[in-house]
Amino acid sequence: MAFQSVYVCLTLLLSTLISSQLLQNCRLIRSTSDLPVLIKEGDIMIGALFSLHDSVLESPSSFTAESNPTRCSGFNFRTFRWMQTMIFAIEEINRDRQLLVNLTLGYKIYDSCSTHFHALRTALALMNGNIEGTGISECWGRVPVVIGDGGSTLSLVVARFLGVFHVPQVSYFSSCACLSNKFEFPAFLRTMPSDFFQVDALAQLVRHFGWSWLGIFTGDDAYGRGGAQIFIDEVTKLGACIAFYEIIPKNHDQKEISRIVQRIRESGTSVVLVFALEQDARALFWEALRQNLTDIQWLASEAWITAAVLSTPEFHSILQGSMGYAIRRADIPGLKPFLLRLHPSKYPQDPFVQQFWEEMFKCSLGTSNKDSSHRPPCNGSEILAKTGNIYSDVSQLRISYNVYKAVYAIANALDSMLRCEPGKGPFPGGLCPNTSSIQPWQLLNYLKHVRFTNVFGEETKFDGNGDPVAMYDLINWQLSGNGEVRYATVGRFDETMQPKLVIEEKNIIWNGNQKQVPMSVCSNSCPPGTRKATRPNFPLCCFDCIVCAAGEVSNQTDALECEKCLPEFWSNTRRDTCVPKLVDFLSYSDTMGITLLAVALLGSCFTLAVAFIFAIKRHTPLVRANNSELSFLILSSLWLCFLCALAFIGQPTSWSCGLRHTAFGIAFSLCLSCILGKTMVVLMAFRATLPGTNVMKCFGPLQQRGIIFLCTAVQVVICCTWLSVAPPVPCKLMTHETAQIILLCDVGSPLAFSLVLGYIGLLAAVCFVLAFFARKLPDNFNEAKFITFSMLIFSAVWIAFVPAYVSSPGKYTVAVEIFAILASSYGLLLCIFIPKCYIILLKPEKNTKRYLMSKSNSERKY
Known part of the structure; x- marks a missing residue:
């Protein structure tokens, strides 16, 4: 200012x-x-x-004499x-x-x-x-x-x-x-028209064809610098980037022009705007021709788009397909005959006609022009109408x-x-x-x-800035059949019309005689399913396309960010839309479910087989000595334990969630209560060694049933309270990190669940302690040893169950729980009943009262 x-x-x-x-x-x-x-x-x-x-x-200046003309x-x-x-x-x-x-x-x-x-x-x-x-x-x-x-x-x-x-x-x-x-x-x-309108038209052209990576050459004058700066401002607003901006020196220094032309190859752009006068553009194109730069789509300013000096055959290889705006043309009637009227003899006082004639015919009229002194004299027979000079060309x-x-x-x-x-x-x-x-x-x-x-x-008027209405023709350089450049009009830009820009794309011939629009981008557009990630120290138009993370999508081209899907949805493989998540649960159809189902059914069959053997051999000494009533009750509870596993497989429902934990809790409590009763009887029977002791009267069949009932009733009360206060219900496990919705049973009350497991653990611990004390009691078949070992397996399984259950994801928590149920059930079945079945089926000679009582110091039975 x-x-x-x-x-x-x-x-x-x-x-x-x-x-x-x-x-x-x-x-x-x-x-x-x-x-x-x-x-x-x-x-x-x-x-x-x-x-x-x-x-x-310029002639040398002198301060002592008048300067030359x-x-x-x-x-x-x-x-x-x-x-x-x-x-x-x-x-x-x-x-x-x-x-x-x-x-x-x-x-x-x-x-x-x-x-x-x-x-x-x-x-x-x-x-x-x-x-x-x-x-x-x-x-x-x-x-x-x-x-x-x-x-x-x-x-x-x-x-x-x-x-x-x-x-x-x-x-x-x-x-x-x-x-x-x-x-x-x-x-x-x-x-x-002002360059502001021409630049606006050029910017609209760039946006129309989607070019975002452009090079600019300008002349070193107010026209070039001013127009280029407005163009940069306009295309930047449209999201395009400038690959380079170079100024053509006025002295047309070959070394400098060679350097700026080399910038085209380094930049990787395929569309270059030349906003310069025809003289500067010509110097630039000579160097581009020397470097064989034939794959560039040139955008022209109106200063050279119709310049005949550039439409000569030597430039066809690089300029064919060039495009730019030219101001509206008109056919002025009578102008061509008027132009051809000139002759030195008719206008002897016109200094410009004399120079024009000498330059047109390369002859001398004998004037004082030193430049024409070496030329042959004009003979007067020259005919202007026979020349093909730009002067007489009225087509543009x-x-x-x-x-x-x-x-x-x-x-x-x-x-x-x-x-x-x-x-x-x-x-x-x-x-x-x-x-x-x-x-x-x-x-x-x-x-x-x-x-x-x-x-x-055409109406002519000036606006407040002294500018006319901006109207341009979109010109495309096309080669005609005879090898000459034809300035084809392929569109128009009219500031007074809507839309301002109209383009006839089907009539455009691009560089290289192509019909396909050339691409000029630093980076290709990011398709849906990806997002743009800018490159450090590069313009915004240079970026990488990053695939959206799992669970995120982008449904538009060149998305800046990926959007997360809702919890119920997940991204598809193309990452361009959210689809409902797959519902997953431990079903009867997947491999894991089938395996666990088979193991559970096999266990239940084994249990029934053992019960069948015991039923057939119920009158044998071994079966009678082991309290057949408790044995059948233990087998029944184990059979229920195996069948409980089936409630954990399949889609969770309200009844299956309530049945799962309560059924296995009560079944295991019944089983352990029976084992506890059996262990207490064995221990008391062999500890009651004093004469006249009536301890066994306190552990008769009725008392054993009472112990089993009371121990089981405690678990029944816990489970009933659990079901009435906060029962297990089906729930959906949804996270943004997985593509599935896991159907699970929410335990409802973690305290009740802990009490169920804790009570089972308490019964197992008591059984283990009592069996441990009775492990060395004298007998040919001491069941306490097998109960001790079974309790060890049972405890190990459920101790390992806790961290495995907590750390297992999704449906694998259910699988862990089923595995714990089946493993502990198999442990009890195998440790307690398989040795007896072995003797009953394979060693019948040992299934006698004499054998069982031999080497025994007493005739106690248990």
């Missing part, structure tokens, strides 16, 4: 000094008298600046056509009997030679007029408006100077968005059309000024301008509000 303030102050000071000088005496400054100029007198003069040459040949080089036929189009439009208006009646337009045209300094000199020449006068009105009356200049950089210089005096300037080719700033350039208008009249519209805009503004009715004017009090002495600031006011429709049906 501080710099702008200083700039404004200096500008105002300069304007004051120049204005005071002009008020004193408006005359031609001698330093501009050497400039070639084309003048045609008229009632109203229009100044114009055209860069008819590409550069200035300025010489320019590199004649530009395209710009010369623009100038002739202006003359054509002026003559067309002068012939029009409805526009500017009774007035003629004249012109004063200078060559700005594509350099800042020269453009400023020509603008100064236009400001001073071409004749000496005595007042400011006469000077302003000569050139009240200026058309030009072409390039944005040149217009910046000229616009700052003309803006001091509010002299309207209408540019036909300056597109820099910076020129829309009315604070710096109050008198600047243009028929060329775009900038020429802008020049045409600029002239008509000025003419319509002047016409509106001349038709002003007193009292209805645009100035305070309804005043109209003095048409006998047109003031630039008055014409500027009319130009800002001009609005007309030309013969092509």
Whole structure:
């Protein structure tokens, strides 16, 4: 802001000094008298600046002698056509009997030679007029408006100077968005759309084709730098990233251009925007051609998309398929014959026609032009119509059309000024301008509000920034059958329409003569089922695709995060949708369930087999000596224990959950109670050695039944209380870490469950202690030994059960519990009854009273 303030102050000071000088005496400054100029007198003069040459040949400066006249080089036929189009439009208006009646337009045209300094000199020449006068009105009356200049950089210089005096300037080719700033350039208008609209159209094109990894080359000028910066801002908002941003040096240094072209290969991008003038673009493409860079899709700015200098055959291999926006074209009737009318003999005073003719036919007209002195003389037989130069090519009249519209805009503004009715004017009090002495600031006011429709049906007007309505054609370079470049229109961009961008994709030919849209991404899109993970020290467009974790999904492309499924759901194999979790439980159909079922049924069958053997041999001494009633009761409880395991297999229900733990708790309590009763009888029978002792009377059959009933009743009370207060119920075990819903039985009351197991453990412990004391009692068949061993197995199984039950996941907790039930049941069955069955079935000689009583010191029975 501080710099702008200083700039404004200096500008105002300069304007004051120049204005005071002009008020004193408006005359031609001698330093501009050497400039070639084309003048045609008229009632109203229009100044114009055209860069008819590409550069200035500077002569050595001297402070002791007058400098040599300025010489320019590199004649530009395209710009010369623009100038002739202006003359054509002026003559067309002068012939029009409805526009500017009774007035003629004249012109004063200078060559700005594509350099800042020269453009400023020509603008100064236009400001001073071409004749000496005595007042400011006469000077302003000569050139009240200026058309030009072409390039944005040149217009910046000229616009700052003309803006001091509010002299309207209408540019036909300056597109820099910076020129829309009315604070710096109050008198600047243009028929060329601002780069802001072109960049917006380019950004929409990038978004349409999904390109997110782009390279940018710009010219080292206001046009390139300004346009590229706006483009970067726009595409960044759309989520694209810039792979590189390089500036083409104005001196076209081959080493530097080689370096920046190499950046394309290093970046890996396949779409590159070149926002530069045709001269800079040409230098870049020469190097790209040298490096054989043929697989790049070039995006063009309007400055070179229709440049004939780049459509030559040597560039076809790299530029075929290029795409960019060009301003609207028009076919101007009568222009081509007008262009072909030129001949040096008809315009001997036109300095530009002489140079044009010499450059066109590479001959010399004998003028003072040193560049043509070595050429053969022109013989006068040259025919302009037989040349195929860009000058006479009217197939792509775009900038020429802008020049045409600029002239008509000025003419319509002047016409509106001349038709002003007193009292209805645009100035305070309804005043109209003095048409006998047109003031630039008055014409500027009319130009800002001009609005007309030309013969092509297009409306021309300027917005508040002096910009026209933005309309572009989307151009695609395609090779015709004869090998020439055809500028095919494959879409349009119109700021006033919806949608703004319309593309005919089927008509596009891409680089390499392909119909498929090229891809240009740093990383391919992440498909559904994955998420984006940024790479450190890389732009956001460079990322890795990470597969969603189990239980998480992403159902859209380029998802930033994966979403967790609800507890009842799980991710499918593609990780793109949540599906209901599989319900899992220990069933009769899976391998584990079948195995446990088989083992349980086998155990129950073994138990029944033992009971059958005991029933058949119930009258034998061994069976009778072991209290057959208790034996059958133990076998019945063991059979129930084996069958309890079946309640743990299958889908949990309310009744099965309640039956599981209570049934096995009561069954085991009954079994252990019977074993406890048997052990107590054995122990008491052999301990009662004193004569006359009546201890065995306290452990008769009735007392044994009472002990069994009381011990079992305690467990029954615990289980009934459990079922009434907090019974086991089915539950679903759902976690985000598993793909299954485990159906289990919740114990309801952990305390009750602990009491059931604890009571069973208590009975087992008492049995073990009593059996341990009776293990060495004298007898040929001491059952206490086998009870002790069975209790050891029983205790070991259930002690190991506790940590295994706690640590087992899901349905394996049920399997652990079943295993504990079956293992302990098998332990009791095998340790207590198998030895007896062995004697009964295989050693019948030992199943006698004599054998059982032999070597015994007493005749006690147990």
